[in-house]
Amino acid sequence: MVELNPNSLVGAQQVTPVLLVIGTRPEAIKMLPVVRALRQVPEVDLKVVTTGQHRQMLDQVFAVFGEKPDIDLDLMTPGQTLGDITCRVLKEMEALIAEHNPGLVMVHGDTTSAMAAAMAAFYVRVPIGHVEAGLRSHDIQRPWPEEYNRISIDAMAELLWAPTSTAVLNLRAERPAKHDTTRHIEVTGNSGIDALLHVAKGLEGDELASIDVALDPSKKLVLVTGHRRESFGGGFGRICDALVEIAKRGDAQIVYPVHLNPQVKQVVEERLGNTSAIHLIPPVDYVQMVALMQAAHVVLTDSGGIQEEAPALGKPVLVMREVTERPEAVATGVAQIVGTNVDGIVAAATRLLSEPDHYERRARKVFPYGDGTAAQKIAASVAAFVKKAQNSKDQAR
Structure with a gap:
């Protein structure tokens, strides 16, 4: 008996695996609104991956948003160095990407775990989406090593969701638009404001x-x-x-x-x-x-x-x-x-x-980082990206 691939049927819903990686509590706070929005995108088969850092604090944040990780890499060890984190995340994410064959790997911000996860995807040519792209202190030592991490992630990423127009200017200064035909940069606001207003x-x-x-x-x-x-x-x-x-x-x-x-x-x-x-x-x-x-x-x-x-x-x-x-x-x-x-x-x-x-x-309420709709904008961007990628595959067949 021949088994049919559901995705080959006319009119069937095309679904793309997406890995979304969370390391620390600040990442969880800002990524969980995005997780909730992506759960509503029918074209996306979302897998939320945690590296296991800040375990107790991570669990608290997940509970606030009624979420649980789909995959826990459990990489936290006492006294670990930045080199330890980089090597372990890189190796484990390499295996995870091979297992799930994602169409997109999403990371947030500027942690070493986010940088290593992005690098694992980059090495096997899987597209990377960077939430909170384009932030710069313009001092490689401050914050350390975060300034290097975010520059590195932005250099590898294909989808860059910038919180502000200033962040976009930083990205364009590093790689002018005329030399940058493969990346999509979008101002979304910061998903941390989504989380704050929700709580x-x-x-x-x-x-x-x-x-x-x-x-x-x-x-x-x-x-x-x-x-x-x-x-x-x-x-x-x-x-x-x-x-x-x-x-x-x-x-x-x-x-x-x-x-x-x-x-x-x-x-x-x-x-x-x-x-x-x-x-x-x-x-x-x-x-x-x-x-x-x-x-x-x-x-x-x-x-x-x-x-x-x-x-x-x-x-x-x-x-x-x-x-x-x-x-x-x-x-x-x-x-x-x-x-x-x-x-x-x-x-x-x-x-x-x-x-x-x-x-x-x-003491004034100001909102330079968005109005609480960043997660919805990011989810819409991901939906458009996976649809475009799927259409390109279909046309190539």
């Missing part, structure tokens, strides 16, 4: 009750996050010194969910653990983080995602880095680069805590 809408008001910290309603909440490799060592020491000075004011309380990386956790706990106005807490889930941002008076961060999210909530942001690949938020006046200099951090925070007029000018 903020569902907050019920008691999300902070589950956080093990006694907040004083009479004091202004300063929310801090910090984890960048470029600040390991002296940078984190200076950040800690600045936070101690801010805590001495008496009218502010600092909440710092401490990243699990030992090079962050050890320094922060040693330097800040005995300061009464500073609350060091374990990493919080994404819903709790959004609730903390909403409750905050000001946010101090080196996180890229929070530089996008806090402005959408109307919260002033002090960026504890020397450069940023997100200049759009700085241009609005809501975000300010303060570096890791003690005096710079303290002076900027003091103005926001002490000068109501200055605070009101900075």
